[in-house]
Amino acid sequence: MTSNPGARRPRASALVAGGLLLLGGGSAAAQVVQGRLELQWGDPAPAPAEHRPPARLLATLVTDDGTRIALDPVQARRAAGDLYALSNRRVAVAFVEQGRGVLRQPEVEVIVPADRPWQRAPAVDAAGRVVAGAGVEGSTRWVTLACRFSDIAAEQKTRDFFTSQYGHLPGQLGHYWIEVSYGKIDLAGSQAYGWFALPSPRDAYVTMVDGEEEADLDKLFTDCAAAADPTVDFAGVQGVNMMFNGDLDGYAWGGGACAVLDGTRRCPRTTWNPPWAFTNLAPLAHEMGHGYGLPHSDNSDGDDDTYDNPWDVMSDAWSNAMYNVNFGALPKHINMVQRDRLGWVDAARRLVIPDGDFARTTVQLDFAHLPGATNPQMIVLAMQSRPDPYATVFYTLEARQRTGTYESALAGNAVIIHRVEDYGTAYSVDADVPPADVSNNEGSMFKPGEVWQSPDRSRWIRIDATTATGFLVTIGPQVRVTGGRLPAQRKAAGKVAPPPARAAGQASGSRDSRPGRVDGKPAMR
Structure with a gap:
C-alpha cells in the first residue's frame, strides 16, 4: 500500500482478513464491499513543533458482520474525492488486487456513498467545493x-x-x-x-x-x-x-x-x-x-505540521487561545470552510464568484462571528477547474475580529484568505516570503490598503476599509500590461489603485507586484 508517514500501519490481521474476504476467489477484477466508513484522527499532546509527532489518520471499512478492513488513508482520500464528507456513513469501496500470494494487499480504487437517497450524493459546485456530506443540525x-x-x-x-x-x-x-x-x-x-x-x-x-x-x-x-x-x-x-x-x-x-x-x-x-x-x-x-467529520486545516509554509494555522481550532488549538480558570484553553472558532462543510453557512452568508467572472466587485464582508449578519461572511473565488474535480483549487475570504469569549486573543482584525485543495484541506494564505511557521503573522492578515493577487494572476483582492461589521473588499481581474514593467501604483486620496501585472520571475501570491512590498510601502513583518 502507499506509504503515509502520518498514518498508523494497519494491523496485519486486518489486512489478511480483508484480503481473504475480497480476493478469496482469486479474481483480479475489482471487488466491491459495502460497510461503514470509520475515520479516526489522532492529535499529539502539545509540544514544540520540532518535538511533536505527526498527526494520525486511521481509515477503516467496517462491514455488516463486524469485519474491520484497514484502508490506506492516502489511497482512500484519492479514491473518495472528499473522504471527510463520507465519515460515519455507509459506503461502497472498490478494491483492486495488488501483488500475488496469500498476503497480497488490495488497493482502494473508488469509494462512493451507499446510504439513504435523501443524503446528498458526491457533487462539486461552481466553486469546485465538494458538497457530498449531509449537514449537521439540531440537537446533537x-x-x-x-x-x-x-x-x-x-x-x-x-x-x-x-x-x-x-x-x-x-x-x-x-x-x-x-x-x-x-x-x-x-x-x-x-x-x-x-x-x-x-x-x-x-x-x-x-x-x-x-x-x-x-x-x-x-x-x-x-x-x-x-x-x-x-x-x-x-x-x-x-x-x-x-x-x-x-x-x-x-x-x-x-x-x-x-x-x-x-x-x-x-x-x-x-x-x-x-x-x-x-x-x-x-x-x-x-x-x-x-x-462531526471535520478534517484538519493547515497553513501555507509547506511543512508536514498541520498544527500551525491558529485561525481554526481544527488546526492550532493552542496558539492565540483564551484561557479560563475552570476549563483551561478555550477553543477559538473554526474557519468558514469548516462551517460550510457542516452546512452552517446559509446561501445569504456565502458569495461565490465563478471561474470566468472577472467583473470588478466591491463587497461588504461581515465578521465571521456575527450571528445575524446581513452581508456575506464567506467569499468563494472559483479558479480554473482541473481534470480531477476534487483536486480543484479555490480560495475563500473571511473577516475575523479580536472579540468575545473565544476570539479575543486572535493575532488581529483582518481578512483571512484560505486556499482549499488536497481533497478539502484549507490552507491559510501567507503573503510573506518565505511564509511563517505559524500563520499568526502580518503576512496572513490582510488589512485596509493591502492587495493580494492569486498565484495564477487571474484575480486581485484589495482590502479597502474597515466597517462597523467587517471590511469593504474589492475583487477584480488581473490588470494586463504590455511593454514592460510599470512602477508600483500607490494609494491615491480615497482610492487604492489595482496592482500592475507582475514581471516574470516575481513571487506568486504577493501583496503587490514587487516582492516584500505592500501597496507601494514596505511590507510589515
Missing part, C-alpha cells in the same frame, strides 16, 4: 464516559466537572457550539457519567507496535461503553466523549466508532481523551470537531 446530544484503567487509581476530575463542560454559559461547550454554528446545533441533554472501572490495566489497551505505543481504540470504546452501559441510557445519543485517567499513546483521538449500547450496535461520534485533553476545552472541542 453527547455523553461523557469517564473510565479508569484497572491499575491507575487517579480520578483527575469529578463527574460534576465533566457535566459542567456542556453548559450554556460563555466558556462552556454548549455555548461554544451554538455560537460557532450560528445556532444550527446545540448540545441539549448532554451530561457526564463515571468514573467506570475498565476490566484491564493500561498495557492491555496500549501496546508497543514497531517500537511505538499504539492505543487499541476499538477495545477502549467497547470496554468503556460496556462498563457504562448498565448506568447510561444511550437512546438519542449522537456523540460519546471518553475520558481516561491515564495517557493513551501520546495522542487524543476523535472520529467515530461502534459498540453495543443498550443491546443495539450503535456507531456514534466518538472521542478518546487523556487528562491533558479533557482538562482543556480547546483540544476537546477539536476532537469533537473530528466527531
Whole structure:
C-alpha cells in the first residue's frame, strides 16, 4: 500500500482478513464491499513543533458482520474525492488486487456513498467545493464516559466537572457550539457519567507496535461503553466523549466508532481523551470537531505540521487561545470552510464568484462571528477547474475580529484568505516570503490598503476599509500590461489603485507586484 508517514500501519490481521474476504476467489477484477466508513484522527499532546509527532489518520471499512478492513488513508482520500464528507456513513469501496500470494494487499480504487437517497450524493459546485456530506443540525446530544484503567487509581476530575463542560454559559461547550454554528446545533441533554472501572490495566489497551505505543481504540470504546452501559441510557445519543485517567499513546483521538449500547450496535461520534485533553476545552472541542467529520486545516509554509494555522481550532488549538480558570484553553472558532462543510453557512452568508467572472466587485464582508449578519461572511473565488474535480483549487475570504469569549486573543482584525485543495484541506494564505511557521503573522492578515493577487494572476483582492461589521473588499481581474514593467501604483486620496501585472520571475501570491512590498510601502513583518 502507499506509504503515509502520518498514518498508523494497519494491523496485519486486518489486512489478511480483508484480503481473504475480497480476493478469496482469486479474481483480479475489482471487488466491491459495502460497510461503514470509520475515520479516526489522532492529535499529539502539545509540544514544540520540532518535538511533536505527526498527526494520525486511521481509515477503516467496517462491514455488516463486524469485519474491520484497514484502508490506506492516502489511497482512500484519492479514491473518495472528499473522504471527510463520507465519515460515519455507509459506503461502497472498490478494491483492486495488488501483488500475488496469500498476503497480497488490495488497493482502494473508488469509494462512493451507499446510504439513504435523501443524503446528498458526491457533487462539486461552481466553486469546485465538494458538497457530498449531509449537514449537521439540531440537537446533537453527547455523553461523557469517564473510565479508569484497572491499575491507575487517579480520578483527575469529578463527574460534576465533566457535566459542567456542556453548559450554556460563555466558556462552556454548549455555548461554544451554538455560537460557532450560528445556532444550527446545540448540545441539549448532554451530561457526564463515571468514573467506570475498565476490566484491564493500561498495557492491555496500549501496546508497543514497531517500537511505538499504539492505543487499541476499538477495545477502549467497547470496554468503556460496556462498563457504562448498565448506568447510561444511550437512546438519542449522537456523540460519546471518553475520558481516561491515564495517557493513551501520546495522542487524543476523535472520529467515530461502534459498540453495543443498550443491546443495539450503535456507531456514534466518538472521542478518546487523556487528562491533558479533557482538562482543556480547546483540544476537546477539536476532537469533537473530528466527531462531526471535520478534517484538519493547515497553513501555507509547506511543512508536514498541520498544527500551525491558529485561525481554526481544527488546526492550532493552542496558539492565540483564551484561557479560563475552570476549563483551561478555550477553543477559538473554526474557519468558514469548516462551517460550510457542516452546512452552517446559509446561501445569504456565502458569495461565490465563478471561474470566468472577472467583473470588478466591491463587497461588504461581515465578521465571521456575527450571528445575524446581513452581508456575506464567506467569499468563494472559483479558479480554473482541473481534470480531477476534487483536486480543484479555490480560495475563500473571511473577516475575523479580536472579540468575545473565544476570539479575543486572535493575532488581529483582518481578512483571512484560505486556499482549499488536497481533497478539502484549507490552507491559510501567507503573503510573506518565505511564509511563517505559524500563520499568526502580518503576512496572513490582510488589512485596509493591502492587495493580494492569486498565484495564477487571474484575480486581485484589495482590502479597502474597515466597517462597523467587517471590511469593504474589492475583487477584480488581473490588470494586463504590455511593454514592460510599470512602477508600483500607490494609494491615491480615497482610492487604492489595482496592482500592475507582475514581471516574470516575481513571487506568486504577493501583496503587490514587487516582492516584500505592500501597496507601494514596505511590507510589515
